[in-house]
Amino acid sequence: MQPAKDTLAWMYEKMVTSRRFENAIEKIYMEGKSPVFNMADGPIPGEMHLSDGQEPVAVGVCAHLNPEDVVTATHRPHHQAIAKGVDLKKMAAEIFGKATGLSGGRGGHMHIFDADVNFACSGIIAQGMGPAAGAALSRQIQGKPGVAVSFIGEGAANQGAFHEAMNLAAVWKLPMVVVVEDNAWGISVSKEASTAIQRNSDRAAAYGIPGHYIPGNDPMKIYEVAGEAIARARRGEGPTLIEVETYRLAGHFMGDAEGYRPDGEKDGLFEKDPIPAMRAKLLADGNFTEAELDALEDKAQAAVDEAIGFARESADPKPEDALTAVFA
Amino acid sequence: MENERKLTIARAMAEATAQEMRDDPSVFVMGEDIAELGGVFGNTRGLLEEFGKERVRDTPISETGFIGAAVGAAQDGMKPVVELMFVDFFGVCFDAIYNLMAKNTYFSGGNFNVPMVLMTSTGGGYSDAGQHSQCLYGSFAHLPGMKVVSPSNAYDAKGLMTAALRDPNPVIYMYHKGLQGMGWLGTEAGAIVHVPEESYEVEIGKAAIAREGHDVTIVSIAQGVHHGLKAAERLADQGIRAEVVDLRSLVPLDRDTIRASVAKTGRLIVVDEDYHSYGVSGEIIATVTESNMADLKAPPKRIAYPDVPIPFARVLEQHCLPNADKIVAAAREICGAPVPA
Numbered sequence: 001m002q003p004a005k006d007t008l009a010w011m012y013e014k015m016v017t018s019r020r021f022e023n024a025i026e027k028i029y030m031e032g033k034s035p036v037f038n039m040a041d042g043p044i045p046g047e048m049h050l051s052d053g054q055e056p057v058a059v060g061v062c063a064h065l066n067p068e069d070v071v072t073a074t075h076r077p078h079h080q081a082i083a084k085g086v087d088l089k090k091m092a093a094e095i096f097g098k099a100t101g102l103s104g105g106r107g108g109h110m111h112i113f114d115a116d117v118n119f120a121c122s123g124i125i126a127q128g129m130g131p132a133a134g135a136a137l138s139r140q141i142q143g144k145p146g147v148a149v150s151f152i153g154e155g156a157a158n159q160g161a162f163h164e165a166m167n168l169a170a171v172w173k174l175p176m177v178v179v180v181e182d183n184a185w186g187i188s189v190s191k192e193a194s195t196a197i198q199r200n201s202d203r204a205a206a207y208g209i210p211g212h213y214i215p216g217n218d219p220m221k222i223y224e225v226a227g228e229a230i231a232r233a234r235r236g237e238g239p240t241l242i243e244v245e246t247y248r249l250a251g252h253f254m255g256d257a258e259g260y261r262p263d264g265e266k267d268g269l270f271e272k273d274p275i276p277a278m279r280a281k282l283l284a285d286g287n288f289t290e291a292e293l294d295a296l297e298d299k300a301q302a303a304v305d306e307a308i309g310f311a312r313e314s315a316d317p318k319p320e321d322a323l324t325a326v327f328a
Numbered sequence: 329m330e331n332e333r334k335l336t337i338a339r340a341m342a343e344a345t346a347q348e349m350r351d352d353p354s355v356f357v358m359g360e361d362i363a364e365l366g367g368v369f370g371n372t373r374g375l376l377e378e379f380g381k382e383r384v385r386d387t388p389i390s391e392t393g394f395i396g397a398a399v400g401a402a403q404d405g406m407k408p409v410v411e412l413m414f415v416d417f418f419g420v421c422f423d424a425i426y427n428l429m430a431k432n433t434y435f436s437g438g439n440f441n442v443p444m445v446l447m448t449s450t451g452g453g454y455s456d457a458g459q460h461s462q463c464l465y466g467s468f469a470h471l472p473g474m475k476v477v478s479p480s481n482a483y484d485a486k487g488l489m490t491a492a493l494r495d496p497n498p499v500i501y502m503y504h505k506g507l508q509g510m511g512w513l514g515t516e517a518g519a520i521v522h523v524p525e526e527s528y529e530v531e532i533g534k535a536a537i538a539r540e541g542h543d544v545t546i547v548s549i550a551q552g553v554h555h556g557l558k559a560a561e562r563l564a565d566q567g568i569r570a571e572v573v574d575l576r577s578l579v580p581l582d583r584d585t586i587r588a589s590v591a592k593t594g595r596l597i598v599v600d601e602d603y604h605s606y607g608v609s610g611e612i613i614a615t616v617t618e619s620n621m622a623d624l625k626a627p628p629k630r631i632a633y634p635d636v637p638i639p640f641a642r643v644l645e646q647h648c649l650p651n652a653d654k655i656v657a658a659a660r661e662i663c664g665a666p667v668p669a
Contacts, residue, residue: 070400070404072400101437102436102437102439103434103435103436103437103438103439104437106434106435106436106437107435107436107437111435111436113432113435113436113437113439113440114439115403115436115439115440118404120400120403120432120436120440122427122428124423124427127396127423127424127427127428129396130392130393130394130395130396130397130399130400130424130428131396131397131399131400131403131428132400133393133396133397133400134396134397134398134399134400134401134402134403134404134408135400135401135403135404136400137397137400137401138400138401138404138405138406139404141356141382141383141401141406142353142354142406148400160392160420161392161393161396161423161424164388164390164391164392164393164394164396165392165393165396165397167388167390167393168387168388168390168393168394168397171388325433325434325437325438326433326434326472326473327433327473327475327496327497328433328438328441328443328496328497
């Protein structure tokens with residue numbers, strides 16, 4: 001199943017939006033953090049986990065989702081949020097800790113929540129999976145449309161929550177899809193050193209559900225496999241586990257010296273950067289002209305510029321607002 | 329009393345849940361052994377028969393999975409009631425409770441609400457040792473973002489459950505095993521009281537004066553209230569009029585009722601089956617000393633579980649638990665009554 005042209009355009013635009021957004025965040029994050037890097041300084045304090053390189057997973061999956069579908073994301077959520085349709089301006093403002101942010105600055109970059117498009121996060125590894133199973137259960141009990149997709153990293157497959165949520169989803173045949181973004185590194189520990197089997201998708205056998213492994217960070221292949229899995233969930237046939245080989249072009253967090261990477265690994269990664277690769281493919285297939293792709297990139301950049309400007313110009317929350325919204 | 333309808337706490341909880349399930353299709357119940365068996369402690373009995381397997385679900389032994397799922401279902405507009413069979417089991421699933429359930433409302437700036445009830449059994453006294461006998465009131469009440477209630481009798485049990493089910497926030501509903509009215513766990517007669525058939529709420533965050541008095545205030549929750557009432561009865565024979573405050577809720581805590589009682593009596597004893605240090609008893613005393621120092625005629629006392637794991641052997645466990653004898657002795661001491669020969 002190849003995506004239609006408008007879907008391809010959407011996928012490319014969202015990948016570029018995510019990359020340009022993170023490029024902007026990366027630059028602003030370093031403001032006030034040199035010559036001495038102190039995470040607490042600058043317009044964006046705190047940890048910052050960039051998803052550069054992992055954009056194909058987000059767009060290949062979310063191309064099949066509607067606003068009513070549920071996504072739970074991780075500590076590295078920007079690409080998934082953008083692909084799910086989270087309000088970019090409010091997300092930027094949240095990352096800056098501004099009053100106009102999605103949560104008024106209470107959550108920050110690891111806690112992106114947008115009820116309008118059913119998007120939620122947890123900064124703790126694998127802990128978005130239980131809530132995704134619960135959202136899927138909610139739809140099943142109420143007979144309401146919608147599937148739940150839980151994005152996790154490959155390191156999350158070694159968490160107890162992974163097993164518990166997978167089993168629950170399978171035993172109750174929940175409309176859920178779990179997407180493992182295998183970027184090969186759990187901070188500094190390689191998948192080889194942390195994980196007893198080569199492919200986490202093989203773990204699907206333990207739950208009697210389909211498991212798919214997608215090599216090559218290929219947005220077209222991700223689109224195809226995710227489409228089948230999501231359609232299956234919508235038909236009420238239960239969950240699917242998908243693992244995608246992807247790449248983290250940045251460190252685990254900004255400030256990560258990445259001394260654990262073998263020499264030259266990142267050079268090789270940049271050669272495989274999925275965004276130029278997708279551009280080249282779209283041109284080679286003859287579906288798009290240079291001008292069309294340039295226009296998509298311009299549109300993405302304009303959205304990013306608008307969001308970053310909005311975040312910069314927004315006011316800080318009132319300090320005493322820290323004491324509100326604990327309870328509904 | 330004519331038309332008296334005495335129920336156990338277990339039956340009162342089930343009745344409140346059933347009444348809400350009839351009115352509100354978004355309420356559903358899940359947990360270990362809550363469907364076919366009706367709950368190990370009886371508080372979901374009859375629900376499966378009335379509402380069926382879709383809304384009354386036995387889960388795998390998988391607390392991280394199903395409590396995490398409850399959070400997701402609550403955020404998606406449902407009202408899950410989940411059971412953590414023994415509060416001691418929080419160790420296997422606390423991330424879902426305190427990092428998700430309790431924080432997602434705040435982290436989302438109110439974008440999402442998490443209306444759910446987490447029922448869990450507390451308490452010992454029946455030689456089940458330290459992984460099945462704790463109260464852990466303070467552990468839950470300490471962490472922001474969840475309401476915490478615990479009834480001492482069936483009337484409050486029903487009303488608090490109804491209120492919890494109608495609350496837009498997560499509520500930890502702690503029920504003491506010794507008060508459930510399960511024959512095999514002993515029976516506290518004082519917990520089995522008249523319960524109106526119609527639905528009603530007991531306000532979360534409002535304490536009750538379980539017995540009025542003027543000489544000393546005994547503050548407690550759940551089974552500790554019954555220890556306090558028994559002690560007050562004996563103290564009355566000795567000329568000491570004890571007031572017993574039943575907190576009913578730990579979060580929010582009804583500090584006004586505590587302070588008003590101590591302002592009247594000038595003396596405070598906190599009875600807490602949870603561990604002595606860093607817990608509810610300290611919080612109650614701080615509540616008073618922060619504002620009522622001038623009211624106090626004697627240093628406050630606490631009768632809490634010593635800072636040791638709960639032992640198995642009957643004599644060891646009973647040595648550690650609060651009881652009426654300990655309360656009577658403490659009350660006599662701070663009231664300046666002569667030590668009996």
